[in-house]
Amino acid sequence: MRNHFKDLLLRGPLSILASSLPGLVNYAIILLLVYSGKTADAGLYRLVLAIFSLAAILTFLDSSKVFVRAVAENDSHGMAELFIGRVYLSGLCFALAGFVAALWFWMGWPSANLTPTTIAIVVFAAFHYGVFDFYAPLLQARQEFLRFFLFAFAKYSVAFLAFVVLLAMGTSVLTTTLVQLGVMTAFHALFFAMVVYSRLDFSGVSFGPFSAMRRPGARESMTISVANALPNSLEHIDKLIIGALFGLDALGLYTLGFSTGRFIYNTLKPAIYVFYRRFVEHLPSGRIVLSVGLFFTAFGMVCAALFYLAVQNVPALNRFKGTEVVTVIIFLSYGVAMADAVYSQAFAINRKARSSRLLHAGLWASGACLLIFALAILFPVDIALAMFAAHYFVRHAVTLAILLMRGPESEAA
Numbered sequence: 001m002r003n004h005f006k007d008l009l010l011r012g013p014l015s016i017l018a019s020s021l022p023g024l025v026n027y028a029i030i031l032l033l034v035y036s037g038k039t040a041d042a043g044l045y046r047l048v049l050a051i052f053s054l055a056a057i058l059t060f061l062d063s064s065k066v067f068v069r070a071v072a073e074n075d076s077h078g079m080a081e082l083f084i085g086r087v088y089l090s091g092l093c094f095a096l097a098g099f100v101a102a103l104w105f106w107m108g109w110p111s112a113n114l115t116p117t118t119i120a121i122v123v124f125a126a127f128h129y130g131v132f133d134f135y136a137p138l139l140q141a142r143q144e145f146l147r148f149f150l151f152a153f154a155k156y157s158v159a160f161l162a163f164v165v166l167l168a169m170g171t172s173v174l175t176t177t178l179v180q181l182g183v184m185t186a187f188h189a190l191f192f193a194m195v196v197y198s199r200l201d202f203s204g205v206s207f208g209p210f211s212a213m214r215r216p217g218a219r220e221s222m223t224i225s226v227a228n229a230l231p232n233s234l235e236h237i238d239k240l241i242i243g244a245l246f247g248l249d250a251l252g253l254y255t256l257g258f259s260t261g262r263f264i265y266n267t268l269k270p271a272i273y274v275f276y277r278r279f280v281e282h283l284p285s286g287r288i289v290l291s292v293g294l295f296f297t298a299f300g301m302v303c304a305a306l307f308y309l310a311v312q313n314v315p316a317l318n319r320f321k322g323t324e325v326v327t328v329i330i331f332l333s334y335g336v337a338m339a340d341a342v343y344s345q346a347f348a349i350n351r352k353a354r355s356s357r358l359l360h361a362g363l364w365a366s367g368a369c370l371l372i373f374a375l376a377i378l379f380p381v382d383i384a385l386a387m388f389a390a391h392y393f394v395r396h397a398v399t400l401a402i403l404l405m406r407g408p409e410s411e412a413a
Contacts, residue, residue: 018149021156023266027259029163033173034256034319041173043251047243048121048177050236055122058093059130060086062228063221064137065345071141076201083134083200084207085218090130094122117174124181132188134196147195155187227359230366231395238388241373246381254385257323261330261389264303269341283346286404289339297335304331325382326389333393340396347403357403365398 026049033042063086070078139148159180166176243251307327311320320327347358369391376387 018145018152019269020267021152023259023263025156025160027263028160030256030259032164032167034252038173039252039256040248041252042255043243043248044173045177046239046251046255047248048174048181050239051118051121052125052181053236054233054240055125056129057225057229057233058097059090059126059133060093060221060225061129061133061232062225063089063218064134065224066221067134068137068141071138076199077203077205079134079138080200080202080205081215082218082221083196084202084205085215086221087131089218089222090126094126094130097122117178120178121181124178124185128181128185128188132185132192135188135191135194138196138199151187151191155184155191158187159183224358227362229362231362231369231399234366234369234391234395238373238391241377242385242388245377246384250381250385253322254326254388256320257326257385258330258389258392260307260320260323261327265330265334265337269338284342289343289400289404292342293335293339295335296338297332300331300334303334304328307331325386329386329389330392333396336393336400337396340400343400343403361399361402364402365395368398369395 029045030042033039033045063082067079067082070082135151136148139145139151162183163176163180166179167173239251239255242254304327308324311317311324344358344361372387372391372394376384379387
């Protein structure tokens, strides 16, 4: 335990700073739009990010967990195999998605709207995550947190500045958001060329698509990614439903409340990356998971109380009125969310844990959340938004409970 806290104190701040920047930038933009009186524009901004994030799921995001293991073992050959496998798997998924979209459009079915904007968002996601995103897990696994922070700071500073300047020039929110995504994708390509490509050993690696996708690493990447695909998509599906059924103003309020509640969690969660190398061999014990859950539950309760009182009594926070219930629900979920983050991340990275159990847990958690979404649309908007927010607690609680009950078939730290 002492070594855990020593690592956290020495390396945690840089990891936290680097990985909290995306949430900080997005939250700053949402506040900028809301306080400019453009709540609907905040909803539109979050809608674009939802499409971008959903497209990113097609790139088998969680293959980075297996990549961390290869980096920790200095397996350059395995890293190259994982890279090739991910490119092929992502390409296959996007090809299938494109075929379905084209068929849908050709048939003229309801809501068929294959706009150039949507295509641009999907293309950015395909390259941003599917090809160039390996630099992040490599630097995290090698514990090069200063470099990771400097890369993140450059990327998000330029992207944020581009957004603000274009917005001040009168450019539409949709266009400025696309520019933001394009800038970040360009930086990913640069970072990949700088730190990843030279470390990939392609000697003797077959570039055939079928052999690449049949390799053990690719198969495990696929299992873990599929296990987390539906749970990860829930945080974006709710935005799509709210925007479609209740309008962009309601989505803007929900986004402000949800992002406010998630902000501190998103800031602290990256400290887990400090333990990635250790998670390859050891899972956190039940005592550690329980301690994390209890501490962050108490912390979330304090945050919820302070936030609610501040909104009621501080005039500058009037824009947050109507978001209190959503934000408080997220704050009260901190304990179970952080405990699940610690254990699920360790489970995905650990060499002895069965990745199929992540799939089972993800399916059960997603089923429960989708049921909540289906019921929420039957209620007035205020109650519906609270129900949509409650899925956050349910998702993490069900996932953690199933993983702990079924066991990893691995030793605990």
